[in-house]
Amino acid sequence: MKTLMKLADWFDDRTGIRHVLHEALYERIPGGAHWRYVWGSTLMFTFGIQMVTGLCLWAAYSPSSQTAWESVYYIQHEMSFGWLLRGIHHYTAQLMVVLLAIHVLQVVLYGAYRAPREVNWLLGILLLLVTLGLSLTGYLLPWDEKGYWATKVATNIMAIAPGGGKLQALVVGGTEYGHHTLTRFFALHAGLLPATLIALLVAHIAVFRRHGVTYSPRDSGETTFWPEQVCRDTVACLGVLVVILLLVLRHGFGPEGGANLGAPADPSRSYDAARPEWYFLFLFQFLKYFPGTQEIIGAIIIPTVVLIVLAAFPWIGRYQIGHMLNIFILSGLLLGTGYLTWIALYEDSKDNNYNLAVAEAEKNGKRAAELASVLGVPEGGASRLMLEDPKTQGPYLFSENCKMCHRWNGHDGRGYPVDGKPTASDLYQLGKEPEKWIRGMLEKPDDPQYLGNTAYADGAMVQFVKAHMNKASKNEIDALVALLLASTEDIATEENFRDQDVPPEPASPQAALIRAGLDVFELGFENAQEDSEAMSCLSCHAVGSLVSDGIEPGPDLTGYLAPDGKWLTRMILDPAHEQLYGSHNDRMPSFSKQLNDQQISLLVRWMQQNWPKKADPSNGQ
Amino acid sequence: MTASTSPSQPDSHPTDNRRSWFAKLSIGLGALLGIPPLGSGIAFLLSPITRHKASRDSGFQKVTPVETLTPGIPRRFTISGNVTDAWNRYSRQLGAVYIIRETDAADSPTVSAFQADCPHAGCAVSFRSSSNNFQCPCHESSFSLDGKIANQNSPAARGLDHLETKIEDGFVFVKFEKFVKGTPEKISVS
Numbered sequence: 001m002k003t004l005m006k007l008a009d010w011f012d013d014r015t016g017i018r019h020v021l022h023e024a025l026y027e028r029i030p031g032g033a034h035w036r037y038v039w040g041s042t043l044m045f046t047f048g049i050q051m052v053t054g055l056c057l058w059a060a061y062s063p064s065s066q067t068a069w070e071s072v073y074y075i076q077h078e079m080s081f082g083w084l085l086r087g088i089h090h091y092t093a094q095l096m097v098v099l100l101a102i103h104v105l106q107v108v109l110y111g112a113y114r115a116p117r118e119v120n121w122l123l124g125i126l127l128l129l130v131t132l133g134l135s136l137t138g139y140l141l142p143w144d145e146k147g148y149w150a151t152k153v154a155t156n157i158m159a160i161a162p163g164g165g166k167l168q169a170l171v172v173g174g175t176e177y178g179h180h181t182l183t184r185f186f187a188l189h190a191g192l193l194p195a196t197l198i199a200l201l202v203a204h205i206a207v208f209r210r211h212g213v214t215y216s217p218r219d220s221g222e223t224t225f226w227p228e229q230v231c232r233d234t235v236a237c238l239g240v241l242v243v244i245l246l247l248v249l250r251h252g253f254g255p256e257g258g259a260n261l262g263a264p265a266d267p268s269r270s271y272d273a274a275r276p277e278w279y280f281l282f283l284f285q286f287l288k289y290f291p292g293t294q295e296i297i298g299a300i301i302i303p304t305v306v307l308i309v310l311a312a313f314p315w316i317g318r319y320q321i322g323h324m325l326n327i328f329i330l331s332g333l334l335l336g337t338g339y340l341t342w343i344a345l346y347e348d349s350k351d352n353n354y355n356l357a358v359a360e361a362e363k364n365g366k367r368a369a370e371l372a373s374v375l376g377v378p379e380g381g382a383s384r385l386m387l388e389d390p391k392t393q394g395p396y397l398f399s400e401n402c403k404m405c406h407r408w409n410g411h412d413g414r415g416y417p418v419d420g421k422p423t424a425s426d427l428y429q430l431g432k433e434p435e436k437w438i439r440g441m442l443e444k445p446d447d448p449q450y451l452g453n454t455a456y457a458d459g460a461m462v463q464f465v466k467a468h469m470n471k472a473s474k475n476e477i478d479a480l481v482a483l484l485l486a487s488t489e490d491i492a493t494e495e496n497f498r499d500q501d502v503p504p505e506p507a508s509p510q511a512a513l514i515r516a517g518l519d520v521f522e523l524g525f526e527n528a529q530e531d532s533e534a535m536s537c538l539s540c541h542a543v544g545s546l547v548s549d550g551i552e553p554g555p556d557l558t559g560y561l562a563p564d565g566k567w568l569t570r571m572i573l574d575p576a577h578e579q580l581y582g583s584h585n586d587r588m589p590s591f592s593k594q595l596n597d598q599q600i601s602l603l604v605r606w607m608q609q610n611w612p613k614k615a616d617p618s619n620g621q
Numbered sequence: 622m623t624a625s626t627s628p629s630q631p632d633s634h635p636t637d638n639r640r641s642w643f644a645k646l647s648i649g650l651g652a653l654l655g656i657p658p659l660g661s662g663i664a665f666l667l668s669p670i671t672r673h674k675a676s677r678d679s680g681f682q683k684v685t686p687v688e689t690l691t692p693g694i695p696r697r698f699t700i701s702g703n704v705t706d707a708w709n710r711y712s713r714q715l716g717a718v719y720i721i722r723e724t725d726a727a728d729s730p731t732v733s734a735f736q737a738d739c740p741h742a743g744c745a746v747s748f749r750s751s752s753n754n755f756q757c758p759c760h761e762s763s764f765s766l767d768g769k770i771a772n773q774n775s776p777a778a779r780g781l782d783h784l785e786t787k788i789e790d791g792f793v794f795v796k797f798e799k800f801v802k803g804t805p806e807k808i809s810v811s
Binding site: 376 | 710
């Protein structure tokens with residue numbers, strides 16, 4: 001202990017550290033310690049959190065358009081407590097904005113901005129702007145859809161200011177958003193802005209120490225910063241920390257909790273859920289009131305005027321009436337921004353398409369993380385994973401190509417309602433539950449889900465099913481269903497056995513059903529065979545090598561609902577093919593020239609739910 | 622600077638329990654405040670140790686037909702394979718090996734293979750036909766064709782690392798591995 005004291009004495013002798021600490025801790029606080037003085041300290045504390053968590057995140061973040069999302073995904077989902085670290089960083093940034101507002105309000109209410117504290121007030125405004133700049137630049141860094149689009153909007157607004165185009169190019173790193181947008185934003189976010197903030201903060205605190213706290217005449221007694229004010233400050237910081245942790249943990253303890261990570265940015269895909277962070281929503285809402293040519297007024301001129309007025313507060317506040325005016329202006333500003341924020345949130349909550357877009361974005365974000373985890377990210381980056389994923393692309397392809405006539409469980413594939421009446425079947429069951437589909441078709445073929453909306457609503461098929469299906473036994477239906485669900489290869493196998501004089505035992509119950517199905521298909525239902533006008537499926541359809549003798553045959557049903565999706569693929573490529581609907585084709589266009597093979601494959605695999613899943617990494621790849 | 626003669630707390634009054642209570646609470650809470658950011662940050666930075674995952678293909682890899690090898694003359698081959706590099710998973714070069722065909726007999730050829738990384742500090746060794754040995758460009762180690770250290774002033778702690786080989790259907794297969802550098806023992810890095 002003695003040696004330690006000696007060492008401390010030596011160190012103090014060489015550095016004067018005790019004097020500095022003493023100066024720092026035993027600053028006199030005339031008027032005593034107060035809870036209202038805690039806000040500056042909570043901001044210091046949150047900035048400290050940002051420095052610590054930010055530096056750690058820096059050790060794992062990679063700023064480029066092919067690695068930004070990917071490295072953030074890795075932070076969030078793979079690294080130990082990465083989700084917690086990132087969650088703390090994300091929500092602390094949000095809370096800093098709230099604490100800033102409280103700090104400013106407190107300073108204005110208590111007149112702490114008035115002479116001789118003008119310089120500190122101005123330093124405070126600069127600190128506010130730098131903090132907002134940190135938020136804005138940080139929002140882009142994950143390079144997910146929402147960060148990408150929000151930043152695109154923000155920087156495009158920048159461009160409408162005089163000379164803004166050049167400024168935009170400087171910030172974005174060119175005319176396109178890409179690698180250099182990220183490197184530049186990262187340099188701002190982790191370099192220039194924090195360095196500026198630290199410099200301003202040092203000045204802010206130094207000037208604060210020069211003038212001391214602003215106490216009111218009612219306050220009596222005097223104390224020192226340590227320990228009474230420090231204790232209040234720490235308790236307040238603890239409160240702040242609890243709020244941060246509650247926000248981080250509200251969705252769970254693990255990668256599903258913490259900050260949200262959307263799907264990787266895709267410049268080609270419209271992102272209807274694009275919104276800035278909540279603390280910029282008021283500006284977003286405000287701009288709605290300015291028509292295109294006057295946007296500069298709302299986006300640049302008015303905010304600049306507001307800043308100038310704020311900067312002039314100490315001079316307006318020289319007189320008591322000016323001080324009252326300042327309080328009035330600031331309250332008005334805060335109420336106004338609060339009101340605009342509320343309207344923006346309220347309008348969004350009523351906007352069905354916006355809510356669907358948010359749900360879709362959420363789903364895509366989860367899917368991107370799942371794919372990155374199951375398949376690993378290829379060299380082209382995670383957006384390639386999404387582009388090659390049936391589960392992600394299917395809904396868009398269906399919506400772009402099929403929803404004009406078909407529906408998917410009543411919607412457009414993506415979940416949006418479609419105007420007008422469908423003119424073809426709802427394909428949801430066909431893909432997802434093919435057995436249910438074919439049983440439904442054999443029971444009620446003119447249901448709108450099946451043929452009800454098509455030209456065949458009262459056609460031969462519907463009439464045949466209505467007239468004959470009541471004669472079918474359960475076994476016969478099961479056999480037909482098995483046949484229609486079977487692959488081309490399985491049908492061929494059973495056909496070969498069927499032709500032999502002494503057919504071998506079927507390999508499985510399923511094979512037995514397929515073989516029986518061929519009989520039913522060819523000969524019709526047993527109960528109806530005496531009827532001289534009776535028909536069978538074969539009267540109109542072919543299956544395997546059984547060829548219909550009908551004059552105008554319907555589609556060949558070999559492999560109709562097989563999981564390989566080949567029938568569906570042929571149908572999309574050329575529905576009027578002679579083995580499909582031929583000359584009876586009901587308005588369905590050939591997509592062979594509109595979609596490429598990959599797109600058709602993605603569409604079919606999506607319809608049949610054949611996509612890589614977490615449980616089975618080999619599936620589909 | 623020895624101005625403050627009683628450096629502990631000149632302004633503290635021993636009787637003022639209130640202040641001492643405040644001080645203790647501040648220190649206690651202050652320590653608590655650091656835990657979430659520092660704790661998660663440290664756990665995060667330790668991820669490479671706490672979450673170790675296999676990061677590349679192991680096992681035998683097909684390299685070359687035996688007949689392309691001239692007995693006694695080492696040939697260098699690049700080994701490629703699937704790599705998991707943090708979030709990325711793709712195929713790329715894993716490293717290089719030297720393969721030497723030992724016997725001339727066409728019906729029962731034998732081969733040996735070396736990791737091309739120097740076992741000292743990991744520089745890439747290369748075969749010099751003039752001296753008929755392997756040379757490391759960094760610290761002047763040389764290794765004979767059987768992998769043993771060939772110069773006395775070599776800083777390497779062991780000879781070149783042998784890799785497992787097998788011959789199937791006329792092709793040489795090598796089990797590509799990497800080893801900890803600088804140790805006298807050969808310790809595999811998986």
